[in-house]
Amino acid sequence: MEELIGFVLGSKPRGKAMELLESKGAMPSKKVAKFGHMTKPTIERALKETAEKGLVEESDDQWKLTDLGLEVQKELKKRT
Numbered sequence: 001m002e003e004l005i006g007f008v009l010g011s012k013p014r015g016k017a018m019e020l021l022e023s024k025g026a027m028p029s030k031k032v033a034k035f036g037h038m039t040k041p042t043i044e045r046a047l048k049e050t051a052e053k054g055l056v057e058e059s060d061d062q063w064k065l066t067d068l069g070l071e072v073q074k075e076l077k078k079r080t
Contacts, residue, residue: 004072005079007053013038013046015076018065021056022073026064 008014016036021027024035033043047063050056055069065073 001072001075004053004055004068005075008050008055008072008076011046011049013042014050017043017046017063018050018055018069018073018076021063021065022070026062028061029063032063 008018013036016038017032020032020035027035029044029047030040032047033040036043047056047058050069051058054066055072056063057066
């Protein structure tokens with residue numbers, strides 16, 4: 001768990017994407033970029049990186065947190 005938390009905290013776009021998906025629910029990368037005030041390529045790279053770690057997943061152009069991603073977000077909230 002510590003490794004995943006460090007992974008998320010190690011990149012502002014990854015952290016922002018995770019935070020937005022938790023608070024607003026599933027959405028396309030374009031909306032994640034818009035809400036996060038970042039470019040679409042930056043957010044898409046962050047989403048792909050977090051997907052490789054099993055924290056988010058894409059289905060029908062909608063990104064959402066996985067159960068593991070939700071656990072990581074809960075742990076991050078405890079620390080802030």
